[in-house]
Amino acid sequence: MSIIKSAFRVLRFGSAKNQLFSLESKTCRAFSVCNKLRQDASDANASKINFYVDENKEKGYAILKLNKGPVNSLNLEFLTELNIQLEKFEESKEIKGVILTSSIPNIFSAGLDIMEMYQIKQDRGSQFWTALQETWIKLYGSNKIYIAAINGHSPAGGCLLSISCDYRIMSKGPYKIGLNETLLGIKAPFWFRDTMINTIGYRETEKALQLGKLYSSEEALAVNLVDELADSKDLITKAEEQMSKWCAIPTVARELTKSSMRRDTLSKLIAQREADTQSFIEFTQRDSIQKSLRMYLESLKKPKKSSA
Numbered sequence: 001m002s003i004i005k006s007a008f009r010v011l012r013f014g015s016a017k018n019q020l021f022s023l024e025s026k027t028c029r030a031f032s033v034c035n036k037l038r039q040d041a042s043d044a045n046a047s048k049i050n051f052y053v054d055e056n057k058e059k060g061y062a063i064l065k066l067n068k069g070p071v072n073s074l075n076l077e078f079l080t081e082l083n084i085q086l087e088k089f090e091e092s093k094e095i096k097g098v099i100l101t102s103s104i105p106n107i108f109s110a111g112l113d114i115m116e117m118y119q120i121k122q123d124r125g126s127q128f129w130t131a132l133q134e135t136w137i138k139l140y141g142s143n144k145i146y147i148a149a150i151n152g153h154s155p156a157g158g159c160l161l162s163i164s165c166d167y168r169i170m171s172k173g174p175y176k177i178g179l180n181e182t183l184l185g186i187k188a189p190f191w192f193r194d195t196m197i198n199t200i201g202y203r204e205t206e207k208a209l210q211l212g213k214l215y216s217s218e219e220a221l222a223v224n225l226v227d228e229l230a231d232s233k234d235l236i237t238k239a240e241e242q243m244s245k246w247c248a249i250p251t252v253a254r255e256l257t258k259s260s261m262r263r264d265t266l267s268k269l270i271a272q273r274e275a276d277t278q279s280f281i282e283f284t285q286r287d288s289i290q291k292s293l294r295m296y297l298e299s300l301k302k303p304k305k306s307s308a
């Protein structure tokens with residue numbers, strides 16, 4: 001939204017302005033549908049702490065630590081809470097940037113909660129998908145600086161969260177990151193795909209998405225899926241060093257540059273959010289998809305084989 005707003009300020013006249021205005025108002029309508037949901041989510045989760053926020057107003061940035069055990073899987077309530085927090089950051093005058101990480105050792109995020117796609121009612125499915133779209137629009141379209149400190153596994157939706165940031169540092173270790181949707185029998189949505197293309201390029205994305213490739217941290221560095229590796233103990237320090245560097249850049253120039261790079265990709269989804277939600281519902285209701293999801297869920301729940 002903020003990027004759309006910045007773009008709106010720059011493109012004062014002509015059809016581009018009208019187009020952005022229409023995109024913005026569609027987005028606002030979709031956001032207002034979520035307002036009740038947000039209230040429900042904050043009531044239901046009043047006693048749980050699904051993330052921690054550590055704001056350092058003096059330095060001008062915050063650290064947001066995902067904390068929804070066991071694996072930070074993204075369900076409707078969690079996404080709704082996150083969206084509220086992202087909005088708070090966006091509105092903050094003191095916060096220039098956010099380091100996005102996880103408090104769960106070895107796990108950044110396991111991606112979408114598969115239970116939100118398996119045997120769900122249409123209403124819930126559409127609320128879930130709308131909330132996910134909103135998270136991506138807020139993160140990818142943010143005027144703030146987002147640095148992902150990827151402290152562990154980051155498949156599928158977890159990878160999307162990190163590639164929606166401006167810079168990624170990943171812990172060295174036996175961790176995997178990538179868009180592995182085909183391994184679940186599903187196709188990555190076009191906006192996941194486009195964010196990946198913008199990060200690692202067309203050809204690498206074409207291979208990665210078809211193969212459902214999960215990259216090791218070294219492989220991820222080699223294809224620019226992440227920008228830097230760090231020992232786990234140094235991850236946050238390195239992210240803070242990087243954040244100081246980004247914060248030192250003149251704000252308006254950086255924001256306008258970011259928005260000019262991301263506007264087209266964002267506009268594509270903003271222009272067709274409802275159709276995209278319908279397509280998610282239609283796709284996930286297919287018997288073949290439900291069967292694939294069931295098998296994938298079973299494989300996750302199988303007792304792990306001993307490596308000895």
Ligand SMILES: CCCCCC/C=C/CC(=O)SCCNC(=O)CCNC(=O)[C@H](O)C(C)(C)COP(=O)(O)OP(=O)(O)OC[C@H]1O[C@@H](n2cnc3c(N)ncnc32)[C@H](O)[C@@H]1OP(=O)(O)O
Binds near residue numbers: 109111153158187
């Ligand atoms: C047209 C539109 C189509 C729809 C497109 C939607 C796109 C989808 C994007 C997605 O994000 S789908 C989710 C993809 N995620 C994964 O494939 C990751 C699966 N998880 C793992 O590989 C591992 O859990 C892990 C992240 C590597 C962590 O391993 P670890 O050994 O530490 O933990 P586990 O024992 O495997 O898991 C603990 C516990 O959590 C459950 N779980 C794991 N991931 C998910 C998940 N994504 N959703 C729901 N539940 C998950 C796992 O089953 C275990 O449960 P219990 O056995 O303890 O009950």
